[in-house]
Amino acid sequence: MPVSNMMWVEKYRPLKIADLVNQKEVVGSLTSLLKNVTEIPHLLFSGSAGVGKTTLAVCIAREILGEGWKDYTLELNASDERGINMVRERVKKFSKFAGLDTDIPFKIIILDEADEMTADAQTALRRIIEDTSKHCRFILIANNISKIIEPIQSRCAVFKFTRISEKEVIAHLKEIAKKEKIKADEDGLKAIFDYSEGDMRHAINIMQAAASLGSITEESVKGAAGLTKTKDVDEVLKLSLAGKIVDARNKMIELIKVYGMSESDFLKYINEAIYRSKVENLVEISEAIAKYDYRILSGANPEIQLSALLAELSKFGK
Amino acid sequence: MMWSEKHRPQKISDMVGNEEARNSFVDWLVKWKKGAKPILLVGPPGIGKTTLAWITAKEFGYDIVGLNASDVRNKTNIEDILTPLLGNTTLLGKSLIFIDEVDGIHGRSDFGGVEALLKILKEPTIPIILAANSDQSDKMKAIKKTTKTIYLKPVPPRLLRLYLEKVLRDEGEKLSPGSIIKVITESRGDIRSMLNLTQAQVTGFDAPTDKSFETLDVEPAVNAFFKAKSKEEARIVLYSLRIDPREKINAFYSSIITSSLPSKDLAKMLDVLSEADVLYGKIMRTQEWRLLRYLDNILLKLHGENLQVQFSQYNLPWPLLNKIRWDGKVIKSLASVLAKKFHVSQSAIATFYFPYILFCMKNKKLALEINPEYNEILEKEMALLK
Numbered sequence: 001m002p003v004s005n006m007m008w009v010e011k012y013r014p015l016k017i018a019d020l021v022n023q024k025e026v027v028g029s030l031t032s033l034l035k036n037v038t039e040i041p042h043l044l045f046s047g048s049a050g051v052g053k054t055t056l057a058v059c060i061a062r063e064i065l066g067e068g069w070k071d072y073t074l075e076l077n078a079s080d081e082r083g084i085n086m087v088r089e090r091v092k093k094f095s096k097f098a099g100l101d102t103d104i105p106f107k108i109i110i111l112d113e114a115d116e117m118t119a120d121a122q123t124a125l126r127r128i129i130e131d132t133s134k135h136c137r138f139i140l141i142a143n144n145i146s147k148i149i150e151p152i153q154s155r156c157a158v159f160k161f162t163r164i165s166e167k168e169v170i171a172h173l174k175e176i177a178k179k180e181k182i183k184a185d186e187d188g189l190k191a192i193f194d195y196s197e198g199d200m201r202h203a204i205n206i207m208q209a210a211a212s213l214g215s216i217t218e219e220s221v222k223g224a225a226g227l228t229k230t231k232d233v234d235e236v237l238k239l240s241l242a243g244k245i246v247d248a249r250n251k252m253i254e255l256i257k258v259y260g261m262s263e264s265d266f267l268k269y270i271n272e273a274i275y276r277s278k279v280e281n282l283v284e285i286s287e288a289i290a291k292y293d294y295r296i297l298s299g300a301n302p303e304i305q306l307s308a309l310l311a312e313l314s315k316f317g318k
Numbered sequence: 319m320m321w322s323e324k325h326r327p328q329k330i331s332d333m334v335g336n337e338e339a340r341n342s343f344v345d346w347l348v349k350w351k352k353g354a355k356p357i358l359l360v361g362p363p364g365i366g367k368t369t370l371a372w373i374t375a376k377e378f379g380y381d382i383v384g385l386n387a388s389d390v391r392n393k394t395n396i397e398d399i400l401t402p403l404l405g406n407t408t409l410l411g412k413s414l415i416f417i418d419e420v421d422g423i424h425g426r427s428d429f430g431g432v433e434a435l436l437k438i439l440k441e442p443t444i445p446i447i448l449a450a451n452s453d454q455s456d457k458m459k460a461i462k463k464t465t466k467t468i469y470l471k472p473v474p475p476r477l478l479r480l481y482l483e484k485v486l487r488d489e490g491e492k493l494s495p496g497s498i499i500k501v502i503t504e505s506r507g508d509i510r511s512m513l514n515l516t517q518a519q520v521t522g523f524d525a526p527t528d529k530s531f532e533t534l535d536v537e538p539a540v541n542a543f544f545k546a547k548s549k550e551e552a553r554i555v556l557y558s559l560r561i562d563p564r565e566k567i568n569a570f571y572s573s574i575i576t577s578s579l580p581s582k583d584l585a586k587m588l589d590v591l592s593e594a595d596v597l598y599g600k601i602m603r604t605q606e607w608r609l610l611r612y613l614d615n616i617l618l619k620l621h622g623e624n625l626q627v628q629f630s631q632y633n634l635p636w637p638l639l640n641k642i643r644w645d646g647k648v649i650k651s652l653a654s655v656l657a658k659k660f661h662v663s664q665s666a667i668a669t670f671y672f673p674y675i676l677f678c679m680k681n682k683k684l685a686l687e688i689n690p691e692y693n694e695i696l697e698k699e700m701a702l703l704k
Contacts, residue, residue, distance in 0.1 A: 006684055007675070010660055054661045077663040080654070113663055201662075202670055209674040212681035227673035227703070243581045250638055258646040259672065260653050262665035269669075295592055300564070300599035304571055308588035314581040 009204040012176050017059045020052050021200065022168045026159045030060070033157070037064055038105050042129060042138040044114075044153060046145035047161025050199030057110045057139040065104050072104055077112045079262050084121035087111075088128055095132040107136045114152075115142035116264060118297065122149045129155060163198045166190075172200065173207055177216065182207075184216035191218045195225040202228075229261060233269040237277055240310045241317035248310045253303065263302040267293050281316045288312050322513040325485050326369055330377060333366050334481045334509070335473035340370060343468055347374055347414075347445060356439050356446035358420075358462060360453045361470030364508030367449040371416045380445070384416040397434055414445040421450035421458055432457050439464040472507020475607030482512060491520045496562035502607055534558045536569050540629040543621060552621040556614045563601075563613055567594050570620060572633035577626060590619045648695045655688070676700050 005011045014020050017034075020027055026045075033040055043060075045053040061073040074094040081087050091109060109132075117125065129138050129152070140156060142148050170189045177184040188210065196203035209224035210216050232255055239248035255261045261269075267289060274285050292309035296302050327333045330340060339359075346357050359367045375382040385399065400415060417435070439446060439461065453462055473481075479502055486493060493501070497519055505512035534542070539559040546552035559566060574587050594616045601609050632639065653664040653672065660671060678684035680700045686692075 006686065007660065007671070058661065075658070075661065077657065079663040079665055080657065112661070205670055205674045209677045212678040212683035224674070224677060227677055229669040229673060245581050245584055246575070246578070249575070250635065253634060254638060254641065255668075257642045258649060259668040260646075260650045260664045261668045262663070265665045265669065292592070295596050298599055299592070299596040300602055301567070301595050304567070304588070304595045305592050307571075307575060308585075308592035311581065311585035311588040314585055 007205070008176055008180065008208045009201050012179075012204065013055055014052075014059065015062065017056065017063060020056055020059070021172050022164045023052055023056070023161055026056070026161060030056070030159070034060070034063065040064075040137060042133070042140070042156040044140045044142065044145070044148065044156035044158045045161060046142045046148075046158065048143060048163060048198070050196070050201040050203070051161045051164055052200065053141045053161055054110070054112055057112075057141060060139065061108045061110065065108065069108075072107045074107070074109045075112070076109065079113045079116040079264065084117065084124045087121075087125065091128050091132060091136075095136050108139060109136050110139045110141065112141045113143070114140040115144050115147035116262075119149055122152055126151050126155070164200055166193050166198075169193050169196070169198065169200060169203055173203060176204065176207065177211075180211065182211045182215060185218075187218040188216035188221050191221040191225070192216070195221065229255060229259060230269045230272070233266060234273045234276060236310070237270055237273045237313070240313035241277075241279065243314045243317055245307075245311050245314055248313075249307050252306060252310060256303075256306075263296060263306065264293075266306065267296075279316065285313060285316050288316075320514070321485060321489070321517045322364075322510040325488070325513060327366070327373060330370070330373055333369065333373075334477045335365065335507075336361075336470045339468050339470045343370060344374055346466065346468075347378055347380075350445045352443055354442070354445075355466045356442050356448060356464065358453070358465040358467045359447065359449045359470060360467060361451070362472055362506075362508065363451060364505075364510035364512075365470050365473055366509065367470060368416075368418055371418075371447045371449065375414055375416070380412050380414045382414055382416050384418065400438055414447065416447045416449070418449050419451070420448040420461065421452055421455060432460070436460060436464060473509055474507070475502050475610075476605040478502045478505065478507070478509065478512055479605070479607065481509065482516060485513065485516070486520075489520075493519060494562070496560065496565070499563065499607065499610065500560055503610060534560075536561060536565070537629045537631075540569055540573050540627075544625055544627040546621060549618065549621060553614070553618055556617055563598055563610060566613070566617070567591060567598060568633075569629070569631075570594075570617065572631060573627055573629045574620070575633045576630040577628055579625065579627070583622075583625065587620055587625075590616060645695060645698070648692065649699075652688075652692050652695065672699075673703070676703055 017027055017030060043057075045057065047053055058073075062069045065072045074090065076087060076090060078087070081090070094109065095107065111125075114122075114125075126149070138156070140148070140152070145153070145158065145160070170193060173189055173192060174184065184207075192203050192206050192210070195206055206221060206225050207216060209227060210220040213220040213223060232251060236248050236252050236255070239245075239251065252266065256263060256266060271286060271289050274282055274289075279285060288309065292305050292312075295308075296305045299305050330344065333340060339361075343357065343359070346354075359370065361367055372382060372384075383399070420435075448461065448465060450458060452458065453467065479498065482498060482502065493516065501512055501515045501519065505515060534555065536559065539555055543552050543555045543559075546555055559569075561569075571591050574584070574591070579587070594613060597609060597613055597616060601607060634642075649668075649672075650664065653667040656667045656671060656675075657664045660667065662671070675684065675686065676696070676699050679686060679696065680703055686696065
């Protein structure tokens with residue numbers, strides 16, 4: 001069994017556009033667009049995590065390019081690529097190699113987390129899109145559309161994905177549970193939804209982990225949900241507020257340098273953590289995070305910036 | 319051979335900086351006709367005034383007759399040399415006159431020189447080029463009335479760096495980034511001085527410049543900085559620490575972070591380092607090296623009373639450093655494999671996938687069929703799971 005199929009999130013990823021959970025509008029207009037494949041513009045998908053953006057992009061590639069879709073699709077994740085030059089090189093290489101003698105209309109480049117790119121990098125990306133548009137179509141994916149520069153938005157057909165409702169997440173989870181022959185009670189499923197905050201991919205991962213304890217109950221879900229590394233970020237915040245800067249910093253560095261959490265994700269999670277931590281100076285803390293987030297963009301060494309942030313947070317502890 | 323001579327540009331297009339000034343100078347020579355005003359080039363030393371005059375003359379087919387400060391420039395001398403040229407242009411072919419360091423004509427030894435010069439300048443029959451470092455003296459003001467003046471500026475560090483790197487390449491020599499920055503900062507836009515300093519550096523001796531301070535090693539410098547009794551003393555220590563700015567910031571960072579300071583002091587000092595790092599980031603992005611002069615002023619804010627800071631090279635405890643070096647490498651490589659399979663970023667793998675995969679494996683509900691080189695790390699991480 002291939003690795004990808006061991007994880008339910010991959011095993012039950014929809015293969016056809018029509019199978020997508022709850023994105024009726026997007027699916028509807030895309031289906032009509034696909035009737036005339038050669039006319040398809042570049043696409044830009046926006047919406048929160050785990051609502052099906054990447055899944056849909058892969059479905060489209062499969063539908064347009066057929067069997068050999070993998071050979072003609074380049075998947076990039078902006079938060080993994082080091083700088084726009086890396087993106088340019090990979091796109092250039094990909095768009096060049098022969099293969100357009102087959103009956104495929106164009107190659108597809110899926111660029112995930114495009115909103116992680118700086119405005120400068122996006123400007124460069126715009127050129128890349130233009131230079132290769134003869135042979136390639138881009139599907140850009142972003143959590144936050146307002147972080148995508150206008151010139152790129154205007155070159156793409158924009159699709160906004162809605163959140164998946166609790167009812168639909170739970171229905172989907174039940175279906176998986178049935179196929180995997182796992183017992184799941186209502187409280188357990190509801191707990192999964194609460195922990196996942198509507199993120200389908202996270203929900204499925206929690207369910208699989210909880211299922212490894214036997215069945216899906218509130219208790220087993222609780223045991224599994226605490227595993228995510230966002231919990232460690234909560235811990236970093238707690239240590240900082242308690243004035244234990246060195247411990248907080250060591251943990252932060254472990255998350256980033258050993259496990260590979262990105263700096264921008266770390267900032268995102270620590271900002272979310274303040275809402276969970278029930279602190280009093282919520283606004284000031286968030287402001288401090290914003291200040292260092294900005295400094296990371298203009299600075300040279302994120303580690304220095306993040307250490308300074310943790311030290312500054314110690315001012316807000318009791 | 320001196321590099322500043324050896325690498326003197328041979329074509330106008332080889333020169334760096336002052337593009338506008340160069341263009342208007344060439345424009346002046348191209349459009350020159352009898353009676354047109356002479357030109358005066360004003361600017362600090364070593365930015366290419368002389369080079370510009372010589373190579374432009376060459377490119378446009380002029381014979382150049384030059385005088386400079388080392389020639390005696392009294393009345394008779396100037397008249398003797400220049401007057402024949404002015405009268406017999408056809409006989410001698412296409413000529414022009416270049417008088418370098420014209421602000422160096424002294425009242426006493428160059429007796430009557432200025433007057434003789436002014437007379438010639440008022441009725442030029444061939445192109446005349448003058449060069450000066452400054453146009454502020456009374457003598458220069460008189461001369462300026464008869465000329466068209468072009469100002470040249472010091473060459474910006476960004477261009478100096480490009481030029482220096484080219485010269486080093488041509489010479490097959492190398493200089494550490496720290497030394498390159500040092501040479502560029504000290505030359506203050508003077509290409510000649512930059513090349514002289516560089517040549518001195520690569521040939522292994524330091525030219526006796528008035529700027530040569532004692533250079534300190536990192537460890538004693540950082541310790542001396544925190545022991546300094548006054549801001550002034552701390553400033554001198556900082557200035558003597560001549561290393562790459564990135565290393566400089568890092569040396570303070572690792573020393574401060576490991577010195578178990580009260581959290582209030584630590585926060586204050588890390589804020590300063592963050593500011594220094596932002597400045598360095600800006601310099602790297604814009605290549606505006608002139609901003610580097612503010613780095614020491616920012617770092618000086620780290621100095622305070624009774625701060626127990628000791629130099630430390632490493633900013634992390636050993637176990638963590640080792641974990642980053644060994645485990646981190648394997649985990650990241652595994653994450654990049656998984657990221658492709660699951661269509662997510664490596665960061666998402668770290669946060670939302672890896673812990674669940676380990677948990678399922680630990681509960682014997684999942685066996686990852688993956689390159690066996692990852693088995694060891696998977697076992698290790700499973701054991702760490704709560």
